[in-house]
Amino acid sequence: MDQNTLIQAIKRMLIEELDLRGKAPEDIDEESPLFGAGLGLDSLDALQLAMAVEERFGVPVPEGEAGRAAFASVRALGEFIARARAE
Amino acid sequence: MTTPPDRIAVTGLGIVSALGGDAPTTFERLIRGERALFGVGAFETTGARSHLAAEVTGPLPDAEPGSLELSRSDRLALCAAREALACAGLGESVESGERFGLSLGGTTGGMAHAESRLFAPDAASAGLERARRLLSHPLSATAVALDRLVGPFSSTQTVCSACSSGAVAIVQGASWLLRGDAERVLAGGVDALCRMTFAGFDALGALDPEPCRPFDVARKGLTLGEGAAFLVLEPEARARARGARILCFLSGWAVGSEAHHVTHPEPSGQKAATLMARALAVGGLGARDLDYVNAHGTGTLANDAMEARALLSVLGSDASRVRVSSSKGQLGHTLGAAGALEAAVTALSLERGIAPPTGGLNQPEEPALRHVLGTGERAELRAALSSSFGFGGMNAVLLLERSDAAPRARRTALRRAYVVSAAVALGAKLDESAQPALHAEPFDADPLTRLDAERSRRFDRGAAFTTWAALEALSSAGALPATTGLAVGNAYGPVERSLAFLDRIRERGMRFSPPAEFPQLVHSALAGNASIYAKLEGPVAGVAAGSESGPAAVACALGWLELGQAEAVVAGAIEPRDPVVSALLAPGGERGEGGGFVLLEPEARALERGERPLARLVAHVEERGTQRDPLAWTAPRDASRALVLFTPSHPELERWIAESPWSCVRRIDTTASGLSHEAVSGQALSLGVDWLARGLDELLVVSGGLVARFVTRLSTWDAGS
Structure with missing residues (x-):
C-alpha cells in the first residue's frame, strides 16, 4: 500500500469508526491534530481508533506516550502504520 | 388521600452476591476483608485484557418446571427479594390486596440468558430466531417475574440509569410512600454478569487485569460482579404499628445528571459533591x-x-473523621444492582456499628480521607451516605440513618398539582375532520439530520428521536431550569445494535469489541445521550415496561417531581424502527415506529414562568385487577367534550371502560388506528394534549390489560382551576 492509499484508508477509517457524519476524506486535514482542537476527538474515540487500527491494518497501537504520538495527526498515524508494517 | 408519612423505615433487606447467597453471609465476609474476584467461569474471555469477575456461585431459586422461563437476573432477584420480605417479617410473598409497590433497577435484564442462546454452537445457522430471547426477556421481565412469584404488587417500575439504577429505584420507592401511592415498597436492583458488559468494559480499558483496587495509587480499573439486593421500605408509623424491627431509616436522597460525557465523569467532582450535599x-x-x-x-x-x-469538598473538616470505603474491591461492580447492594451494605453497617473495608486498597491516593483498610472497623455510626455514579453522568446518592435517630422535620416539598407545558408526538398526528381521529404518519426524514452532526456522533435513530423531542418540548415551553429531568420509556433497548455487537464478539473474540459502541447499548443510552446533548442536569433514566413504557416513564417523572429532585421533567416513550424487532414481532407484516413526550411541571412553577399550561394532569395511576381509581374515573363534566384513548385492542379492556362512568364518552382504539408499537401509549398522551387545545375538555388515556393498567386523566388547564 503506497503512502497516499494508506492516508485515504486512514481517513475512511476515521469517518466510519468515529461516525463523522457529513465529512468526506478531503475535509480531513492530514496535518491537523486529531484530538482536542483539530477533529475534536476524545479518549473514547482514541480507544475506538486503537481497536480499528489493529483490526484494519494489523498493527497494535501501544498505550501511553508512543500511542499518543501515533495519533498526533493523520500523517503521523500513516507513518506509524507504515513503520510498524515494515518491521 | 393519605397524609405523608414522617419517616421511611427500612424494615427488611436481602442480598445475593459473590460473597454469599444472603445478607448476613455477605456482610460477615465483607467485614472480614474477604474478596470474591476470580477467573470468569460463565463464559470465554479470550482476547480480553482482564479475565476476572465476582460471580455468584451458589444455588439460585427457580420457577416451577414448566411455568416461567427465568433468566439469571430473574433468579438472582428472586433470591434477594424473598430474603428481604422474610427479613421484614412478611413471609416470602406479598399478600393480595396490599398496596405494596415493586421498584427495580437494572441494566442488562435477561442479556445473560439471551447470550446463552446467541453463543450456542448452532446459533449462526438459526437466523434471527436466536435473538428471540432478547425480546422475551427485556429489562422489564424481572419485575414481571417477581410480580408472579412473590407478588402481586400494586405497582411495579423498572428503571435504568446505568450504574446508579439500583439507587434510583430506591428513590422511586420512597416517592411512592411519601405520595401515599403505596404503603410498603420492595425496592432494589439486579444484574447478572454477561458477555456484553464484560467485553464492553474491557474494550473501554476499564477493567483491571488484577483484582480491582478502589482508591489505591496502583489502581487500573474495575472488576465486574453480579448480584441483587432489595430493601423493604415502609412508613415508620406503619412499621411500628405492626411491631416490625426497624433496621435504619432512609432519610435523604438526591438524583441528578452531569450532562457531561457518555463515559467520563465530570472531573472536578463538583456535580457529585452537589448531589451528596x-x-x-x-x-x-x-x-x-x-x-x-x-x-x-x-x-x-x-x-x-x-x-x-x-x-x-462535601466533608470539609470532617474528612479526617468520616470513614469511607468501597465494597467493589470485594463484591465487584454489580452495575444495576450496585446502588441497591451497597445501600443494603450501608444499612447493615449502621445497624451493626461496623464500617466495612475497601478490599484491595493498600496505598490510598488521597490520604486526607479516612479509608477503612483490611478488615471492618467497629465504630459509632449514626448516619451514612451511599453514592452511585453511572455512565452518562447519571448519579444518585442515598442518606441512611441509624434506627435510634431522632425524628426531624423533613425538607422535601410534596406538590400535588401538575400541568403539561409541552407535548411532542412522533410518528402520529390528529385528523382534522369533524370526528376526532388519529393515524400514523411515517417520518419523512432521518431524525439525525435535525441534530448537530458532531454532537450527535454514534446516536442511533432512537437517540436522535429522543433528543429532538426533548429539545422541542423544552423550546416550546420557554426557559427552564437546569434541573429539568428526562424519563424515556422504551420496551426493548437497541436490539439490532446489541445483536451486532454480540455477533462481533462471537466471531472475533473480545479483543475486537468496539469500545465506543458499548455505552450506546445500555437501556439508559437514549436518555443519557439526550441529556448530554440538551444539557439536562435533573434526574435522567430509561424506563422499561413493555407497551406501558410511556405511562411508566410519566410515573417515574412524577416521583422525581414529588421529591423535589427536578423542577420539570420531559417524560414519554419512543420505539424506533428496529429490523430485528420487526422481523420477530411482525414477520411479513407492518410494524410502526414513533413515540410521544410531555413536559411535566408543578402548576405553581409554570405560572411563575408566566406560562399558560397546555393541560392539567388530574390523575396518573397504575391500577391492578378490579381496582378503579376514583379520581381518574369520576364521570366527565360534559361527555360530548371528552375522549378516551385506549391501547391495546382488547375486548376486555374496552369492557372495563364501557362499565365505567366514562361509558358514554367516545373511545378511540389507538392500536387500531395504526400505531402498532410499544410507545403507543406515550404517543396517545402527547396527541391527547393537542386535542385539549382543540376544543376537548377532558381526556382519559388507558393502557394495559386487566391485570395492570395505567390510567392518565387530563383536562384543559382552566377546567380544574
Missing part, C-alpha cells in the same frame, strides 16, 4: 452528622479521583 440537606443533616460513606469507588482512574475530590 443535597441528599444530606433532604435529611436535614450536615457533614458533622455523618460517620460513614459507602463510596461508588469503582477502581477506575477517573471515578476514584473525581469521587475523592467530591468527598473532600
Whole structure:
C-alpha cells in the first residue's frame, strides 16, 4: 500500500469508526491534530481508533506516550502504520 | 388521600452476591476483608485484557418446571427479594390486596440468558430466531417475574440509569410512600454478569487485569460482579404499628445528571459533591452528622479521583473523621444492582456499628480521607451516605440513618398539582375532520439530520428521536431550569445494535469489541445521550415496561417531581424502527415506529414562568385487577367534550371502560388506528394534549390489560382551576 492509499484508508477509517457524519476524506486535514482542537476527538474515540487500527491494518497501537504520538495527526498515524508494517 | 408519612423505615433487606447467597453471609465476609474476584467461569474471555469477575456461585431459586422461563437476573432477584420480605417479617410473598409497590433497577435484564442462546454452537445457522430471547426477556421481565412469584404488587417500575439504577429505584420507592401511592415498597436492583458488559468494559480499558483496587495509587480499573439486593421500605408509623424491627431509616436522597460525557465523569467532582450535599440537606443533616460513606469507588482512574475530590469538598473538616470505603474491591461492580447492594451494605453497617473495608486498597491516593483498610472497623455510626455514579453522568446518592435517630422535620416539598407545558408526538398526528381521529404518519426524514452532526456522533435513530423531542418540548415551553429531568420509556433497548455487537464478539473474540459502541447499548443510552446533548442536569433514566413504557416513564417523572429532585421533567416513550424487532414481532407484516413526550411541571412553577399550561394532569395511576381509581374515573363534566384513548385492542379492556362512568364518552382504539408499537401509549398522551387545545375538555388515556393498567386523566388547564 503506497503512502497516499494508506492516508485515504486512514481517513475512511476515521469517518466510519468515529461516525463523522457529513465529512468526506478531503475535509480531513492530514496535518491537523486529531484530538482536542483539530477533529475534536476524545479518549473514547482514541480507544475506538486503537481497536480499528489493529483490526484494519494489523498493527497494535501501544498505550501511553508512543500511542499518543501515533495519533498526533493523520500523517503521523500513516507513518506509524507504515513503520510498524515494515518491521 | 393519605397524609405523608414522617419517616421511611427500612424494615427488611436481602442480598445475593459473590460473597454469599444472603445478607448476613455477605456482610460477615465483607467485614472480614474477604474478596470474591476470580477467573470468569460463565463464559470465554479470550482476547480480553482482564479475565476476572465476582460471580455468584451458589444455588439460585427457580420457577416451577414448566411455568416461567427465568433468566439469571430473574433468579438472582428472586433470591434477594424473598430474603428481604422474610427479613421484614412478611413471609416470602406479598399478600393480595396490599398496596405494596415493586421498584427495580437494572441494566442488562435477561442479556445473560439471551447470550446463552446467541453463543450456542448452532446459533449462526438459526437466523434471527436466536435473538428471540432478547425480546422475551427485556429489562422489564424481572419485575414481571417477581410480580408472579412473590407478588402481586400494586405497582411495579423498572428503571435504568446505568450504574446508579439500583439507587434510583430506591428513590422511586420512597416517592411512592411519601405520595401515599403505596404503603410498603420492595425496592432494589439486579444484574447478572454477561458477555456484553464484560467485553464492553474491557474494550473501554476499564477493567483491571488484577483484582480491582478502589482508591489505591496502583489502581487500573474495575472488576465486574453480579448480584441483587432489595430493601423493604415502609412508613415508620406503619412499621411500628405492626411491631416490625426497624433496621435504619432512609432519610435523604438526591438524583441528578452531569450532562457531561457518555463515559467520563465530570472531573472536578463538583456535580457529585452537589448531589451528596443535597441528599444530606433532604435529611436535614450536615457533614458533622455523618460517620460513614459507602463510596461508588469503582477502581477506575477517573471515578476514584473525581469521587475523592467530591468527598473532600462535601466533608470539609470532617474528612479526617468520616470513614469511607468501597465494597467493589470485594463484591465487584454489580452495575444495576450496585446502588441497591451497597445501600443494603450501608444499612447493615449502621445497624451493626461496623464500617466495612475497601478490599484491595493498600496505598490510598488521597490520604486526607479516612479509608477503612483490611478488615471492618467497629465504630459509632449514626448516619451514612451511599453514592452511585453511572455512565452518562447519571448519579444518585442515598442518606441512611441509624434506627435510634431522632425524628426531624423533613425538607422535601410534596406538590400535588401538575400541568403539561409541552407535548411532542412522533410518528402520529390528529385528523382534522369533524370526528376526532388519529393515524400514523411515517417520518419523512432521518431524525439525525435535525441534530448537530458532531454532537450527535454514534446516536442511533432512537437517540436522535429522543433528543429532538426533548429539545422541542423544552423550546416550546420557554426557559427552564437546569434541573429539568428526562424519563424515556422504551420496551426493548437497541436490539439490532446489541445483536451486532454480540455477533462481533462471537466471531472475533473480545479483543475486537468496539469500545465506543458499548455505552450506546445500555437501556439508559437514549436518555443519557439526550441529556448530554440538551444539557439536562435533573434526574435522567430509561424506563422499561413493555407497551406501558410511556405511562411508566410519566410515573417515574412524577416521583422525581414529588421529591423535589427536578423542577420539570420531559417524560414519554419512543420505539424506533428496529429490523430485528420487526422481523420477530411482525414477520411479513407492518410494524410502526414513533413515540410521544410531555413536559411535566408543578402548576405553581409554570405560572411563575408566566406560562399558560397546555393541560392539567388530574390523575396518573397504575391500577391492578378490579381496582378503579376514583379520581381518574369520576364521570366527565360534559361527555360530548371528552375522549378516551385506549391501547391495546382488547375486548376486555374496552369492557372495563364501557362499565365505567366514562361509558358514554367516545373511545378511540389507538392500536387500531395504526400505531402498532410499544410507545403507543406515550404517543396517545402527547396527541391527547393537542386535542385539549382543540376544543376537548377532558381526556382519559388507558393502557394495559386487566391485570395492570395505567390510567392518565387530563383536562384543559382552566377546567380544574
